[in-house]
Amino acid sequence: MKNIAIIVPEQSVFQAIADPQYCFSAVTDFMVKSGGDPLFHVELVGLNPEVKLNDKRYSVFPDQLLPTDTSPDLVVIPALFGDMKQAVKANEGYIPCIKAQYESGTEIASLCVGAFLLGATGLLNGKKCSTHWGFTNLFRELYP
Template sequence: MIKVSILVPENSVLQAIADPQYCFSAVNQFLSLSGKEPLFEVSLVGAKKEIKLNGGSFSVFPDTLIDQVRKTDLVIIPALFGDMKAALESNRELIPWISEQYNKGSEVASLCVGAFLLASTGLLDGKKCSTHWGFANEFHEMFPEVEVQDGSIVSEEGGIYSSGGANSYWNLLLHLVEKYSDRETAILAAKYFAIDIDRNNQSAFSMFKGQKDHKDDLIIKAQDYIESVIDERISVDELAARVALGRRSFERRFKQATRNSVLEYIQRVKMEAAKRSFEGSRKNINEVMFEVGYTDNKAFRSTFKKITGLTPLEYRNKYNKLSLA
């Protein structure tokens, strides 16, 4: 039996506790119906006997307290909710317990922004990690030693797993089901829960808002200018001159402030504008391409797919119902 311990932290998302319990319990049922032995022994584990969530609207009563767990095979860390620093502060006593279980041989998996609690252990230092795209900047600032996987749904390294944002954690749960059982069982679970088992990128869901939570006024000025001339081609030399910096100094400061090179930032701003246009208008691909300052169809399509994981046509068909009218 694979012992699965689903943590119940303070300030966590109720569904991210219930869903893994439901997933592994359902897999046990599938196995039983096919004449096989159940595979998972699932327990809710917490620091106290009752944990109130959603402002007290719900109470969760863990099956086991953390100091009663001697050995487990897999620790699931659910998504946290609200202010991440406050959530971590309220769960300080869970941090050494997670590290202790990993050092005893347990694998550890974080769901969505549960990655913040996992990273607080130091176990992710020097390793890859996925989390919700909307929290990637905050995560990077709090845990600079961790390599955030931009757009990835599932990351795995050294027995530590993490997932992308929101419902993307279902892909990690299916990944774990496949690892501990087999592909056939994982596919059965995917069909039962109506999950695309091989979805591996959350880029199509991300919204680029520009990294302006820094204090370099000259770089913010350059960022504002980039966003004001989306339909034009902009050179690095032009931007450097506009803020009265040498090119090398400008590129260094821009990268340090935004964690993107100048060209990467320009591309992301333009592709975000293209996405909005595809979502809310009947414009064809060439019209949108020209609208965001591209004249090379191949370059536009290549850049769009690199950033979103979809071709322009796939993206428009996925998100624009006007095109189907």
């Protein structure tokens, strides 16, 4: 079974948290109902016990708070929302944890403009990545 941690950043896109969580969980439910073994264990991981998104229309309650003793196989960084510099600053607390997970062998994936938070870790130095076309110039400026 693969352990997946989806981080719950401040100023993020709610669907970029909910959709991967649903997808991994639905596959696991299908496998178990079909008599197979669960494929994924998914946890939402946050810095705060409640993260309010989309002008406080939605609340997300992480399963775990950082720091955590869990060692996931995959960390998913959802898309951020709004001013990217501000969004990265609001989520700086994730940076040491993402770096430590990577250094311990965990795969790291970012969705869309979640690449800005991944870029802030320094893990993309010398590597290629993709992000939303509307943010490519800013991304190049911040993370050449």
